Amino acid sequence: MPLPLEDCFNDVVNKAQFGLGLSNEALSASAGIELAALQAVKGGGVDKAVLSRLAPALQLHGPSLLGLAENAWQPEPVLMEGLETFTTTFGDMTVNAFLVYDPATREAAVFDTGASAAGIAARLRELGLNLRHLFLTHTHADHVADIAGVGAPEVNVSEHEPYPDATTFTPGASWSLGNLRIESRSTWGHSKGGTTFVVRGLARPLAIVGDAVFAGSMGGGKVSYADALATNRKEIFSLPNDTVLAPGHGPLTSVGEEKAHNPFFPEFK
Secondary structure (H helix, E strand, O other), rough: OOOOOOOOOOEEEHHHHHHHHOOOOHHHHHOOOOHHHHHHEEEEEEEEHHHHHHHHHHOOHHHHHHHOOOOOOOOOOOOOOEEEEEEEEEEEEEEEEEEEEEEOOEEEEEEOOOOOOHHHHHHHHHOOOOEEEEOOOOOHHHHHOOOOOHHHOEEEOOOOOOOOEEEEOOOOOOEOOOOOEEEEEEOOOOOOOOOEEEEEEOOOOOOEEOOOOEEEEEOOOOOOHHHHHHHHHHHOOOOOOOOOOEEEOOEEEEEHHHHHHHHOOOOHO
């Protein structure tokens, strides 16, 4: 079964409202809707007319927001040799971690840990892979819960978000993994050191994006909403359209699919 989308339409509304710093009263006035209608939508009630008015007030793409409300879209499944997804339960949500390896040399890297790395460790043994690195997209608890269970000889994290016993790097740093090349890009805003790792050398370009982008949504701008949007545009949406996006929550997607369906980025529609 494919993973469901991480966010519903009202999650997108709430994230945009919070990011823009709008009170319910200010947003309802800007959109020209009743406060009660806004509160109903924020609670999950589908009202197409209200959503159509809210979208421009929140700088969102209206048809994409309506598409989320109507469950009109799911990203295409991705099966690619050298990439495996591990989804674990953390509290009341699920979280993804990723195993990437060079099929020729068997050198491997893990990206984030999820709630438990037991499945990753078992798969490494099963495939006879040589684990070289654990890369952290950011250090929120659900992404670093089982660093010890991964057993990586080196843990790498952005210098803007240091973590105990991890080696820090400056965004822009890159690594070789057999015939693969891994490049780090700063996609901060959800967290101080949020990092996207771009992997080249598999059948398609790959970007492990952490909580920078979700299928049809994005992580909340907990540190800076404006910078989360700006770094996503600069560092992720500039990648080729066939680039696979591997997010911290929800299903895999692609740059092209997000340009077409993500409400937060209306300029690509």
